[in-house]
Amino acid sequence: MSARLRAARYLVDFDSGVNAARAVGRYLRGKDHRGMSVGPSSRLLADLTSSLPTRVRRGTFSAMGVQQGIPLDRARRISADDIADWVTAQYPGGPYPVVMIGSASGAAVHLAAALRAPYLPQTTLAAVRELGTHPDDPRAAMEALAPTAQLVAQRNPEVAVHHMHDPAQDRPMLEGMAYLRLKRRLLGRTWERFLEERLAPGGTIVLVECTRTWRTRQVGERAYFQFGCLGGVSEEEYHDSGPRIADYLARERSPWRRWEPPETDARRPEAEWGFDPALRPDLERLAERCGYQLRRLVVEEPQDLSDFVADLHRWWYRRRGLPTERLLPQSYVQWDPLWAQRLGAVPFWLRFNMQPSFEDLQRYLHHADPYDEIYVNLFSQGLWSPGVVPVHHWRELAASAARVRGQVIGVDEDAYPLDAGSTMRYQPAFAALPPRHPLPAPLDVAEIDRFLQSTTASYRLTWSGPASA
Amino acid sequence: MRVRDSVVVVTGASSGIGRATALACASAGAAVVLAARRADALAEVARECEAAGGQALAVPTDVTDADAVQALARRAVERFGRIDAWVNCAAVTAFAPFLEIPLEEFRRIIDVDVMGYVHGARAALPYLRDQGKGVLINVSSVVAVVPQPYTHAYSMAKAAVRVLSASLRQELRLDGAKGVKVCTVMPPTIDTPFFDHTANYTGRKAKAMPPVYSAERVARTIVDLIRVPRREVMVGPMARNLLMQSKFAPGLAERMMGSQVDKMHLYRTKPAPATSGNLFEPAPGTGSVSGGWHGRRQTALRRVASTAALLTGGMVAARRWGR
Known part of the structure; x- marks a missing residue:
């Protein structure tokens, strides 16, 4: 098996980093991100899948977890270089005027597509099969997986391994697999060569840095355990769970009524979205050596980029003569930059279907100039996690904020959030929205500067000025 | 040698093969002297042995302590007047990549699995030689013939035990102690709690690699060896097959063993924390013979399947021959 195929096998298809690379890669090839770029896209199949009994659908999510994970004996083959x-390999030849690199984010995916820039995610998710511990026993999970996390870290000195364990949002997956997020700390020969050969002379590297951290526990050299993650449960609630978690655990028929995570020893970059600054010096050296500009886009929370990217798209569309009155909020990895641009829709990325994302959209709609149409698409994670916002709330928000039409699309509302057909349904739902427009000419990095100079809105981000050799 | 009324010392008698051997000997009417680290487990085994019809003496002993093993032999002779058979059975192991196992744990395995046997042999042989007869039985393993990955120290130790037995046999013969026999038993995977107590640094839970045989089967072999000593005995057809394979296709046998251990001796879906297992502290509880790997049931199923295959083959051949 070739190294690329091997990497594709142990990378997880629903991971944000993996989907960022796949979506932008396919966009640059003129293709959409249907079925997360790996599965079929069919409303019929989606409806068939979500019409299955609830228990079967729940089982489908768990089975997907088992199927996505590689057997533990193959963990030694996980190679950061192959990743x-x-x-x-996702990207066509180039050369590119811009390359984006750093924290995964759906908003950054849309920005990369607008810039026609390949996106190199710092963090990717590899999974191993795990049927030995209970999802609600984080200590046992940490101890059991520590040797595997250490093994992967030891064999791949260019990455840190973050074992992420979240029984709130990822419960069905945790029933069959363990999450090992590999965070690149050194640029490495492969990416260095990519930047040298495929970034145009004088080109720009946009470094996306999300400074979000999480309390973690070190389990080995460059190997960490993180309990919980960004979503509908706060960091404090993960570590000191109360009545809401007790209710949730009772509903899930867990033998536990509270979580007892291991003691933590430091705050470190959040496993999925956080940026590990250890990567920056390599990029600074390379930029200086090759005469590239290095621009930093720094945010505190991953979703802080969403309103900025949405407004930037609106500004960009307006300058290209496209309509600007249609908003397309897309959640988690059900993003599709090709369809957003083709529909002349302003993309607004929702990190997940949880209350914080709902509130961010609410806040954005409150401040932004009103949209005529708002179409919300929601990811389904296979259970009613604490903090999941019911579909009708999303629908009501869209309907109340839109001047003409606001609705939820591509979601089986009866099945949500156990809508097992969700990933097959979002692309046909986007494609069904007329009218379509030719893709706009690419955005230029300098236009981001111009946009920020021209706007009166303030964004929770830092966009560093040009610095080049 | 008659097993009834003989005196048998068994090390590692608190669980697994050692415990099954003690019970088998007691059932056959022998007086058994039980040695292991866990006093409470030994007390229970002693009760079981007495209930089975034998006499029993429990002597908590760490086989890595040469003086303690000498004391064990003395206690046996003081209580029962002689030693007819000494069964070296105490063993520990670790599953770990070679560079991952702490060196002191590697040494500990060698200490228990090799030096423990050396201490046993040095304690037993003076009595056996003085008596002019007796049997020293060293429980080795098929891994002495075809070693495994991840259990380097254990495989080395079991090979050393096999060599120790051979050396002692030659030396005793040269010395004219013809009545003193040294036997090596080489079992394959046995259904014992061994795999639950093992040290482990692989990140994967260990399990009994099929085919699994019952500890009672090894115990029967050991009782037979006390009756009629033999040089080396493989337990079960799998062990014999492995021996043949290692003679005729050693490279293939090695490769097969390697991949089989990787796929079937360690779970592919159950991770395990790093642990030194029972290397330095005995496992809690009062021990047991079986580890819950269904050795008896598996053996029975294999026998039924083999018999069915033989009968079917026989019938087909008979029909063809009849035409």
Whole structure:
């Protein structure tokens, strides 16, 4: 099996980093991100899947977890270099005026597509099968997986391994697999060569840095355990769970009524979205050596980029003569930059279907100029996690904020959030929205500067000025 | 040698093969001297042995302590007047990549699995030689013939035990102690709690690699060896097959063992924390013979399947021959 195929096998298809690379890669090839770029896209199949009994649908999510994970004996084959090669293989030849690199984010995916820039995610998710511990026993999970996390870290000195364990949002998956997020700390030969060969002379590297941290526990050299993640449960609630978690655990028929995570020893970059600054010096050196500009886009929370990217798209569309009155909020990895641009829809990325994302959209709609149409698409994670916002709330928000039409699309409302057909349904739902427009000419990095100079809105981000050799 | 009324010392008698051997000997009417680290487990085994019809003496002993093993032999002779058979059975192991196992744990395995046997042999042989007869039985393993990955120290130790037995046999013969026999038993995977107590640094839970045989089967072999000593005995057809394979296709046998251990001796879906297991502290509880790997049931199923295959083959051949 080739290194790329091997990497594709142990990378998880629903991971944000993996989907960022796949979506942008396919966009640059003129293709959409249907079925997360790996599965079929069919309303009929989606409806068939979500019409199954609830228990079967729940089982489908768990089975997907088992299927996505590789057997533990193959963990030793996980290679950060193969992953780097797999990422670069997503992109056609180039040369590119811009390359984006750093924290995964759906908003950054849309920005990369607008810039026609390959996106190199710092963090990717590899999974191993795990049927030995209970999802609500984080200590046992940490101890049991520590040797595997250490093994992967030891064999791949260019990455840190974050074992992420979240029984609130990822419960069905945790029933069959363990999450090992590999965060690149060194640029490595493969990405260095990619930047040298495929970034145009004088080109720009946009470094996306999300400074979000989480309390973690070190389990080995460059190997960490993180309990919980960004979503509908706060960091404090994960570590000191109360009545809401007790209710949730009772509903899930867990033998536990509270979580007892291991003691933590430091705050470190959040496993999925956080940026590990150890990568920056390599990029600064490379930029200086090759005469590239290095621009930093720094945010505190992953979703802080969403309103900025949405307004930037609106500004960009307006300058290109496209309509600007249609908003397309897309959640988690059900993003599709091709369809957003083709529909002349302003993309607004929702990190997940949880209350904080709902509130961010609410806040954005409150401040932004009103939209005529708002179409919300929601990811389904297979259970009613604490903090999941019911579909009718999303629908009501869209309907109340839109001047003409606001609705939820591509979601089986009866099945949500156990809508097992969700990933097959979002692309046909986007494609069904007339009218379509030709893709706008690419955005230029300098236009981001112009947009920020021209706007009166303030965004929770730092966009560093040009610095080049 | 008659097993009834003989005196048998068994090390590692608190669980697994050692415990099954003690019970088998007691059932056959022998007086058994039980040695292991866990006093409470030994007390229970002693009760079981007495209930089975034998006499029993429990002597908590760490086989890595040469003086303690000498004391064990003395206690046996003081209580029962002689030693007819000494069964070296105490063993520990670790599953770990070679570079991952702490060196002191590697040494500990060698200490228990090799030096423990050396201490046993040095304690037993003076009595056996003085008596002019007796049997020293060293429980080795098929891994002495075809070693495994991840259990380097254990495989080395079991090979060393096999060599120790051979050396002692030659030396005793040269010395004219013809009545003193040294036997090596080489079992394959046995259904014992061994795999639950093992040290482990692989990140994967250990399990009994099929085919699994019952500890009672090894115990029967050991009782037979006390009756009629033999040089080396493989337990079960799988062990014999492995021996043949290692003679005729050693490279293939090695490769097969390697991949089989990787796929079937360690779970592919159950991770395990790093642990030194029972290397330095005995496992809690009062021990047991079986580890819950269904050795008896598996053996019965294999026998039924083999018999069915033989009968079917026989019938087909008979029909063809009849035409």
